[in-house]
Amino acid sequence: MIPAQFEYTAPTTVDEAVSALAQGGEEAKVLAGGQSLMPLLRLRLAYPELLVDLNRVAELRGVRDEGDSLVIGAMTTHHTVVRDPLVNQHCALIALATATVADPAVRHRGTFGGSLAHADPAGDLPAVTVALDAEMIATGPNGQRTIPAGEFFADYLTSTLQPGEILVGVRVPKLAGWGFHYEKFNRVAQAWAVVGVAAAVRRANGNIAEARVGLTNMGATPVRARAVESAVQGTQAAPAALHEAASQAAEGTHPPSDLHGQADYRRHLAQVLTGRALAAAARV
Amino acid sequence: MTEQAQATPGAAKEIGARRARKEDARLITGQTRWTDSIQVPGLLQMAVLRSPMAHARITRIDVSPALDRPGVLAAFSGRDFADEQGSLPCAWPVTEDMAQPPNPPLAVDEVRYAGDAVAVVVARDRYSAADALEAIEIDYEPLPPVLDLEEALADGAPLVHSDLGTNKCYDFHMPAGDYQAARDRAQAEGGIVMKRRYLQQRLQPSAMEPRAVVVEPIAAAGEFTLYSATQIPHILRLLLAMTTGVPEHKIRVVAPDVGGGFGSKLNLYAEESIALLVARRLGRPVKWTESRSENYQATIHGRGQIQDIEVAATREGRLLGLKVSLVADMGAYLQLITPGVPLLGAFMYPGIYKMDAYDFSCTGVFTTKTPTDAYRGAGRPEATYAIERAMDDLAQELGIDPIELRRQNWIRHEEFPFDTIAGLTYDSGNYEAATDEALRLFGYEELRREQAERRDRGDPVQLGIGISIYTEMCGIAPSRVLGSLSFGGGGWEYASVRMLPTGKVEVVTGASPHGQGHDTTFSQIVADALGVPFDDVELIHGDTKSSHKGLDTYGSRSLAVGGIAITQACGRVIEKARKVAAHLLEAADTDIEFSGGTFRVRGAPESAKTIQEVVLATHLAHDMPEGVEPSLDADATFDPENFSFPHGSHLVAAEVDTQTGFTKIRSYVAVDDCGRVINPLVVEGQVVGGIAQGLAQALYEEATYDADGNLTSGTLADYLVPAAPDVPEITMARTETPATTNPLGVKGIGEAGTIGSTPAVVNAIVDALRHLGVDDVDMPCTPERVWRAIQESSAASA
Numbered sequence A: 001m002i003p004a005q006f007e008y009t010a011p012t013t014v015d016e017a018v019s020a021l022a023q024g025g026e027e028a029k030v031l032a033g034g035q036s037l038m039p040l041l042r043l044r045l046a047y048p049e050l051l052v053d054l055n056r057v058a059e060l061r062g063v064r065d066e067g068d069s070l071v072i073g074a075m076t077t078h079h080t081v082v083r084d085p086l087v088n089q090h091c092a093l094i095a096l097a098t099a100t101v102a103d104p105a106v107r108h109r110g111t112f113g114g115s116l117a118h119a120d121p122a123g124d125l126p127a128v129t130v131a132l133d134a135e136m137i138a139t140g141p142n143g144q145r146t147i148p149a150g151e152f153f154a155d156y157l158t159s160t161l162q163p164g165e166i167l168v169g170v171r172v173p174k175l176a177g178w179g180f181h182y183e184k185f186n187r188v189a190q191a192w193a194v195v196g197v198a199a200a201v202r203r204a205n206g207n208i209a210e211a212r213v214g215l216t217n218m219g220a221t222p223v224r225a226r227a228v229e230s231a232v233q234g235t236q237a238a239p240a241a242l243h244e245a246a247s248q249a250a251e252g253t254h255p256p257s258d259l260h261g262q263a264d265y266r267r268h269l270a271q272v273l274t275g276r277a278l279a280a281a282a283r284v
Numbered sequence B: 001m002t003e004q005a006q007a008t009p010g011a012a013k014e015i016g017a018r019r020a021r022k023e024d025a026r027l028i029t030g031q032t033r034w035t036d037s038i039q040v041p042g043l044l045q046m047a048v049l050r051s052p053m054a055h056a057r058i059t060r061i062d063v064s065p066a067l068d069r070p071g072v073l074a075a076f077s078g079r080d081f082a083d084e085q086g087s088l089p090c091a092w093p094v095t096e097d098m099a100q101p102p103n104p105p106l107a108v109d110e111v112r113y114a115g116d117a118v119a120v121v122v123a124r125d126r127y128s129a130a131d132a133l134e135a136i137e138i139d140y141e142p143l144p145p146v147l148d149l150e151e152a153l154a155d156g157a158p159l160v161h162s163d164l165g166t167n168k169c170y171d172f173h174m175p176a177g178d179y180q181a182a183r184d185r186a187q188a189e190g191g192i193v194m195k196r197r198y199l200q201q202r203l204q205p206s207a208m209e210p211r212a213v214v215v216e217p218i219a220a221a222g223e224f225t226l227y228s229a230t231q232i233p234h235i236l237r238l239l240l241a242m243t244t245g246v247p248e249h250k251i252r253v254v255a256p257d258v259g260g261g262f263g264s265k266l267n268l269y270a271e272e273s274i275a276l277l278v279a280r281r282l283g284r285p286v287k288w289t290e291s292r293s294e295n296y297q298a299t300i301h302g303r304g305q306i307q308d309i310e311v312a313a314t315r316e317g318r319l320l321g322l323k324v325s326l327v328a329d330m331g332a333y334l335q336l337i338t339p340g341v342p343l344l345g346a347f348m349y350p351g352i353y354k355m356d357a358y359d360f361s362c363t364g365v366f367t368t369k370t371p372t373d374a375y376r377g378a379g380r381p382e383a384t385y386a387i388e389r390a391m392d393d394l395a396q397e398l399g400i401d402p403i404e405l406r407r408q409n410w411i412r413h414e415e416f417p418f419d420t421i422a423g424l425t426y427d428s429g430n431y432e433a434a435t436d437e438a439l440r441l442f443g444y445e446e447l448r449r450e451q452a453e454r455r456d457r458g459d460p461v462q463l464g465i466g467i468s469i470y471t472e473m474c475g476i477a478p479s480r481v482l483g484s485l486s487f488g489g490g491g492w493e494y495a496s497v498r499m500l501p502t503g504k505v506e507v508v509t510g511a512s513p514h515g516q517g518h519d520t521t522f523s524q525i526v527a528d529a530l531g532v533p534f535d536d537v538e539l540i541h542g543d544t545k546s547s548h549k550g551l552d553t554y555g556s557r558s559l560a561v562g563g564i565a566i567t568q569a570c571g572r573v574i575e576k577a578r579k580v581a582a583h584l585l586e587a588a589d590t591d592i593e594f595s596g597g598t599f600r601v602r603g604a605p606e607s608a609k610t611i612q613e614v615v616l617a618t619h620l621a622h623d624m625p626e627g628v629e630p631s632l633d634a635d636a637t638f639d640p641e642n643f644s645f646p647h648g649s650h651l652v653a654a655e656v657d658t659q660t661g662f663t664k665i666r667s668y669v670a671v672d673d674c675g676r677v678i679n680p681l682v683v684e685g686q687v688v689g690g691i692a693q694g695l696a697q698a699l700y701e702e703a704t705y706d707a708d709g710n711l712t713s714g715t716l717a718d719y720l721v722p723a724a725p726d727v728p729e730i731t732m733a734r735t736e737t738p739a740t741t742n743p744l745g746v747k748g749i750g751e752a753g754t755i756g757s758t759p760a761v762v763n764a765i766v767d768a769l770r771h772l773g774v775d776d777v778d779m780p781c782t783p784e785r786v787w788r789a790i791q792e793s794s795a796a797s798a
């Protein structure tokens, strides 16, 4: 299909981008990798009048070490994230999940920040940031602020970014000594998750000391499986105990019903996949 | 890759060689023309407004607001062309009383599927044209959609075409032998009468290149050149002449490089016809290129059948009779061969088996959905699916190993040529050889052991073995057979071989490739026939001006029909050249032998002329034999005496995760027999692509509609086409049982993989789950469907 007409600007700094966005007002939109936005434009599901392209803003790319945490620039592509040594060393869950996103072509263009700002509950990375208690760093006309991942995703395709705000980066706490796994269930390898489970597990003395579980596509936003997290804490790091705890994975979720799965099937999947994700993260 | 190749004739150097495809460098580097990349001076862009409703009356339509939009030159609704647009043709009236409602390119008063074209805008560029569509004003009065095939046939059902008074398009019946007697006998002798219902979902062809058309008029001459991403430039020209009133000789149709078709570009489509009408009205060239969304709404769909099957067999498993009752979804209108597609299957339900009686019937039904038509395999995949699923089910019912059941009933190799119950004569085949090789490569016994172990220990991942031993009829087709089936066309193919003065060869073929590798395969044939280097052969096709005659590419016919025409034309060139060579060598024609590109005098081999020398001498024509024209060009038109019947044995081991319902294909063995192989690489490409497409039907693809009749699988995010990671490693091997009905011994291979694979995959899934009480899963066997089937059967047994 053919997008409707729009104006286009490609600033080179965040400040320029923020002011361009401010000038465009309600009808302006940020263009990152375009892997979600371009299809919306082409299907004429979105009609922005101005696109502010962030691809030339160098300061938004790359991964920074900030001691206890990493900051991943919003415009860092999926491809870069998957290979980044800092991410693999300190926040491997992000690399594991990003490697399951789409196909190489999409991963070369699509960005970490774009995936989060798009706030698609079927996207793989929102649940990961929620599980890792990451923080979103946003810059707007009123300066910079941080938003905890748990408060960033407001609804289906809706974040709590204010109009005029740009997501500039994501601060992810380093987790030393944890095991990770992202269990993605999709029908063909390059499709979106029917359900996905992001798990981080810390073991101590053969038991699970602590676990964090984020769920992809189990509601209008990514969700934490808190019931599982508390059930699993202190249990034996063994498949039976983990699968038992995982049976609470669907609690409090409101999964969608669509072509790729009815809600009850998704609830069932969430349990099975959470058990598998925990077992893989715990290396049992 | 193992090959049980039969000895090929001594002269064959190129035939059988794994030649890389000569067209690929050009295609892969983009140094070619696709229809959409064609530019002509003054080209305008056309965009099509489509019905958002499945069924509605158009109460008001006003295109004039679109004229005020920037860049717009014209806008038309169906009313503007009502007198000249005619009806898109259907060439296959399968019964005398078949209902054939009008199929106007632009809807005039009523729309009958979501996507039906209602108006067009013509603008200076694509963007302006697309923008202006939104300005067209149109009021619809909704009518009830007709979606379910069986409900559509019920009394009082809402009608797709109210004038017809029914949604039934036709009833076709083809009995052979006495089915009732076979059934009675099965019952009397303590045998079995097994009934099954299988469903063929609708499929959306997804050619990589969408459809596109460019029409360039020469107003002063009343001439039109139409470029189209089509499989059928020659047929298209004829159809355009018959429907638009432009005389045939004033239309030139060009199919430039075409990126896939699978049957979906085997039609005269509304947009082609409208583009021509618009170009004629405006006197300006016009282009239209389909978007993927339009592709899914307005390009024909495939399959869409309910299959009720009844098999009568003895207790020991000998087949007595087969009864097939189909309900086939025509969609809203009849496209070129819509009603005939199920009939292409009618001959194939008996498959590779012997039986006493067969009863086939089919009811065609109109629905308010996209029209259906041929899709890779067209009718034969449906037939093969039903019989091969039924053979596995019957084996289960009788407690016989499914391979043994097939062995008991199949036509043995020494029984060929074999007259089947469906009225075909299978010329050759060797199901034993292909199956034995497949079993060996597969490790059948070992997998059966593992399956038993997994069952015993209640493994969450169960193993299933799926079998499909298919044959199919292709190489379409003997013209007289098409005539006897009331098909409105012939099945021959044309070729012309022209020797150039330097010894290079131009070959004109009426087959029109869209990805199959014709240039390579045909060059190999010509190289061997004329004894010239492979690189010296150039193919000319797909343009009614330069390849003026032909019947195009579909039904796995290009090699088995078109390749034979080329072979015959080469033979005629040699006969002409032989006379010239004899003259130059001062010998009698009858004393001249030809092999490896050289004419020699029998018994005096040093007295020789190469074909290149003979060509040059002929071109100069200084010294020609008496009464011989100075030309080494020859034409041939080949009409096959029979179809070709490739066959194959496909075995699948599938791991089914009973907790999620996910199916992983662990191993896939395909031993195919397409007769003599011209190029193994090309054959393997066809087999792998075919299998990918067939397993896509088994596992992934389905056109879905909501209750209002809107297509809900209208994007590639919702219609899941497998990509490379989803296609398993395929162990391919071949047996070669040459066709006896053509001089090359070749059979088609373009559709075989698709035909063989679908039942093999579904049989494997069902086989993995039978012990859990599952005996069927509808296609596509999505994880959710598999999971629910397990849940339901465990609930039933609890």
Ligand SMILES: Cc1cc2nc3c(=O)[nH]c(=O)nc-3n(C[C@H](O)[C@H](O)[C@H](O)COP(=O)(O)OP(=O)(O)OC[C@H]3O[C@@H](n4cnc5c(N)ncnc54)[C@H](O)[C@@H]3O)c2cc1C
Pocket (backbone or CB within 6 Å): A029, A030, A031, A032, A033, A034, A035, A036, A037, A038, A054, A074, A075, A100, A101, A102, A103, A106, A109, A110, A111, A112, A113, A114, A115, A116, A117, A118, A120, A122, A123, A124, A125, A161, A165, A166, A167, A168, A190, A191, A192, A193
């Ligand atoms: C074929 C295909 C398959 C895919 N499969 C998957 C998958 O399996 N899993 C998955 O997670 N994703 C998948 N995606 C989506 C992909 O990950 C996208 O890259 C991602 O959703 C959006 O990132 P982007 O950089 O392309 O953002 P864009 O498409 O450019 O933007 C998306 C939205 O976010 C906004 N936005 C972008 N960046 C910012 C910013 N810095 N600040 C504020 N707003 C911003 C834009 O305005 C827009 O509204 C797929 C995409 C395609 C095309």
